Amino acid sequence: MEETPPCLPAKTDLAIIGAGPHALTLVTHLLQKRQTMWGKFLVFDKSGRWMSRWQNQFAALEIPHLRSPAVHHPDPNPFALRKFAESRPHEFFPPYDLPGTRLFDDFCQDVIRRYSLQQQVIPLGVTRIEPLPHLFRPRLRLWLQDGKSIIARRVVLATGSSKLQLPNWVNQITSGYPEHKLCHSSSVDLRRLCLTGERVLIVGGGLTSGHLAVGAISRGAKVDLMIRRHLQEKLFDAEPGWLGPKYLKGFFAEQDYQKRFATILQARNGGSMTPAMGMQLRREVRSGNLRINENCQVVMAQWMGEKWRVQCSDGSQHEYSRIWLSTGTKFDVTSEALLQEVLEVYPIKIVNGLPVLDEYLRVPGCELFLMGGLAALQVGPTARNLSGARMASEKIVPAIVKPSMALSQLRSA
Numbered sequence: 001m002e003e004t005p006p007c008l009p010a011k012t013d014l015a016i017i018g019a020g021p022h023a024l025t026l027v028t029h030l031l032q033k034r035q036t037m038w039g040k041f042l043v044f045d046k047s048g049r050w051m052s053r054w055q056n057q058f059a060a061l062e063i064p065h066l067r068s069p070a071v072h073h074p075d076p077n078p079f080a081l082r083k084f085a086e087s088r089p090h091e092f093f094p095p096y097d098l099p100g101t102r103l104f105d106d107f108c109q110d111v112i113r114r115y116s117l118q119q120q121v122i123p124l125g126v127t128r129i130e131p132l133p134h135l136f137r138p139r140l141r142l143w144l145q146d147g148k149s150i151i152a153r154r155v156v157l158a159t160g161s162s163k164l165q166l167p168n169w170v171n172q173i174t175s176g177y178p179e180h181k182l183c184h185s186s187s188v189d190l191r192r193l194c195l196t197g198e199r200v201l202i203v204g205g206g207l208t209s210g211h212l213a214v215g216a217i218s219r220g221a222k223v224d225l226m227i228r229r230h231l232q233e234k235l236f237d238a239e240p241g242w243l244g245p246k247y248l249k250g251f252f253a254e255q256d257y258q259k260r261f262a263t264i265l266q267a268r269n270g271g272s273m274t275p276a277m278g279m280q281l282r283r284e285v286r287s288g289n290l291r292i293n294e295n296c297q298v299v300m301a302q303w304m305g306e307k308w309r310v311q312c313s314d315g316s317q318h319e320y321s322r323i324w325l326s327t328g329t330k331f332d333v334t335s336e337a338l339l340q341e342v343l344e345v346y347p348i349k350i351v352n353g354l355p356v357l358d359e360y361l362r363v364p365g366c367e368l369f370l371m372g373g374l375a376a377l378q379v380g381p382t383a384r385n386l387s388g389a390r391m392a393s394e395k396i397v398p399a400i401v402k403p404s405m406a407l408s409q410l411r412s413a
């Protein structure tokens with residue numbers, strides 16, 4: 001049921017766009033530092049709920065547990081999830097006690113309740129951020145999905161904004177085809193599918209490919225997994241050294257942002273599976289349900305009316321009933337529609353799509369803060385992850401709670 005948006009004030013001190021894990025982490029850190037901020041901020045998300053996209057993604061791919069260990073979550077106390085789960089030890093998964101999906105969701109709901117945030121999400125999307133420049137009191141006007149607007153002194157963008165990465169051959173398909181026969185992993189919902197007798201091609205070597213392959217096989221499909229490199233097995237997206245000074249010290253000392261960008265790419269090193277998923281896939285290979293084609297790419301795909309005919313870089317040709325592109329997402333500030341007007345008024349250095357923000361993750365000169373993958377040049381390779389949400393919050397919160405950090409104060413000083 002659609003919720004009716006509440007009557008909004010004309011102005012707010014702080015507006016947060018998005019109600020995912022990053023926004024939730026920011027809010028808990030903010031309230032922990034300054035309880036008086038309660039009621040002084042507004043959170044916008046079309047869904048009207050906290051964590052809606054996160055929950056949908058985990059449900060659609062039937063992901064049983066997180067990839068990140070139990071210290072990563074939206075509560076400021078790293079041990080809070082452990083404490084919450086004292087009576088649920090069986091909901092942690094090996095090898096490093098990874099929290100189960102249900103446990104993590106219940107914990108986040110507990111965080112939301114403890115901080116009295118249940119009613120805080122306004123069920124409206126933000127459609128436009130209009131800068132209102134002023135020498136001493138610059139503001140940002142947020143235009144909302146219902147056509148109304150609100151003026152904010154500070155804004156945090158926590159929309160998880162990323163653009164889908166699609167291989168080039170997709171744009172070269174000339175014939176029309178049903179949308180669900182070729183789609184990005186983010187629009188696959190395993191729960192609705194029966195795949196008996198189908199052969200599915202999954203492109204990409206990340207953990208999402210693994211979840212999709214396991215899900216498709218359990219629904220009766222035979223699967224080909226095509227990976228342009230070899231199948232990489234890693235426990236985490238990036239090495240744990242990226243969570244602290246071990247690697248971050250050198251990263252922050254680097255003043256050449258091109259080099260920082262290259263380091264981020266290298267640290268994440270494309271998609272990888274967990275060793276546990278690798279083992280599960282090898283079992284499916286032995287059972288004859290899965291083929292893994294490494295060092296191979298699609299060269300061309302043609303929709304033949306009922307099936308795809310696919311030519312591969314190793315010269316082979318195959319037929320598939322559907323293709324899923326598990327080719328990831330890319331963070332690019334220039335393709336984020338919400339930011340365009342801000343970037344026109346406050347031009348900013350951009351390195352391969354990533355903005356160079358100030359130390360508080362602000363667009364320089366403007367009270368607009370960015371969280372998630374877009375803040376990677378200032379947060380490091382795990383910026384998009386739960387650990388990145390904590391690191392970003394630790395940078396943003398001081399600028400929000402200390403009036404001396406406000407740009408208007410700095411300007412008039």
Ligand SMILES: Cc1cc2nc3c(=O)[nH]c(=O)nc-3n(C[C@H](O)[C@H](O)[C@H](O)COP(=O)(O)OP(=O)(O)OC[C@H]3O[C@@H](n4cnc5c(N)ncnc54)[C@H](O)[C@@H]3O)c2cc1C
Pocket residue numbers: 017018019020021022023044045046047051052053054057058061065066067068072124125126127158159160161208338371372384385386387
């Ligand atoms: C399948 C999957 C599994 C993952 N597992 C892990 C893991 O185990 N550990 C880990 O650390 N990381 C994991 N990640 C990476 C990362 O933690 C998640 O992607 C996480 O959801 C990012 O949080 P977020 O708050 O930035 O974005 P999101 O969860 O995407 O939330 C953003 C919210 O913003 C809202 N929004 C978007 N645009 C607007 C707008 N214009 N106006 C208002 N609201 C808007 C959306 O509705 C959404 O609710 C995973 C990612 C995926 C895809």
